[in-house]
Amino acid sequence: MRVKQVLNNSVVLGIDDSGIEVVLLGPGIGFRAAVGDRIDPSTVQRTFVPEGIGSVERLAAMVEEISIDAVTAAEEVVRLGRERLGRHVTYRVLIPLADHLGVALQRARQGAAIEYPLRSELSYLYPAELEFARQAVELLRQRTGVDLPAGEAVPIAMHFVNAQFGSDDMRDYLRITEALQQILGIIEEEYGLRFDHQSIDVARFVTHLRFLFVRNRRDPVALPEEDATRDPDTLLDTIRSARPRQYASAVRIARLLEGLFGWTVDSDEILYLCLHVARLTDTRRPAPQSPGKQE
Template sequence: MQVVKVFNNNVVLGVDDRGVERVLLGRGLGFQMSPGTEVDPARIERVFVPSGATSAERIAAFVDEIPMADIELTEKVVAMARERLGPHVTEHVLVPLADHLSFALRRAAGGTTEIEYPLRWEVQYLYPGEVAVARAALDLVEQERGVRLPDIEAVPIALHLVNAQFGASDLGQMVQMTALLHQILAVIREEYGTEIDEDSVEVARFVTHLRYLFLRERQGKKLSETPAELHAALRNARPREYTSAGRVGELLHDEFGWTITIDEVLYLALHVSRLVDVASPTPVTGPGREVEP
């Protein structure tokens, strides 16, 4: 491993034999080092791999400010999340999540225990798997540090874990996506006058499909083409649901500028049909009507 750039006495940018750049952390690692010199592997304590979403400079700035104990704690959280959620939770989430946890711990030490995050309720039912892991992370923080962070901190931690699937540069896009998912479900509720069970398998499948649609669009991928007869059959059998799927496509186009293909509309229509089939009518109030409690 050779030095490419020295950020400070403890952090350098190195490159391996395959030309892959890595941010290296170690006590005194950058002292009297210069570009082109070899790095002693025994002195490297941590290795961070830059990605398109997080530059080497940004990683170096974070690492320089985050206490090593907070990085080690976050490594345990990431390992647990990967075990429970899958291999998409890579080391790329380590630095932004460590930055968040470190800041949350500083807030708690300063006596600030309550903070509000947008889309609190939406995150809890749109991403139940990530929220469950985030709550376990709060337990781990308490176990390791003796500090109980507020339960609301499960929201941003869960968003970081969702973000691990998409590789966005910050949580802003995840907040935008979450708000839009909530809006899409609201459109279906209003259009069909139904109550959607947020804990149902159908909602979970629909949200999962939408999440992968987001991922495909970010990666520039499209679904494989489906036979025209299948489109015609569904459009004839469930015209209303097919139209609703088209409205969802329009929302995605208006929000992100994406062109949603007819194949995506087909699968959206199938999911809308399943939601409608299991949903219950919304109670109606008015003269002579009583609503069940």
């Protein structure tokens, strides 16, 4: 491994014998180092590759401002996140999370706190990620001795939601969250309902929508295998005739997704959306009228 570029005394860009570029961290690793010098492995504390995060230079620029302590804490949180949430959590989340944790830990030491939006939405749209993030806050307290505010679970959860959708851009999280809210709002508006956002039916619907987002953001994922004897168009026609209102809602949701994200929502997906809308609306009562409103 040789030095390609020195960022500072603790961060260098390295290149191995196969030509692969990596970012290397270690106290003094860049001190008096020059381009082309061999790197002593004993000076390397952390090695990063830009997995899905952009160029090595971008990764190095982010790492340059992050303390080793924050990186170490983030590594443990990501490792635990992979165990608790699944293998879709890759180490691409490590540097953005470490960057956030470095700032959050410093802010907590100074007694400052930030109120994050979307906390209530997280509780029903991403319950698993939020619950894990709460555990991560406690883990960070144990490892660093710093009491992070409970609200720090919100941005930590956001990082792991983004990991599911294969993104490290918080704008993607916000767009997807807003879309989920709009979809539930469409159904509540059209049927005059107010959902219990903690209910199993809402959780199933949101899970299906999240699967749809992942499927359209990543390589296509096959839907559950269908009965070879089933004609999907015939079944859709049957559902459309039996549940015209729910079918119309499913089409409206599909058009919303196409408009927001440029996706093509096929007839099979409209069928699944229709069935979910029917499940949500079959056993719900209309929303109560506002006080003072008379029939």
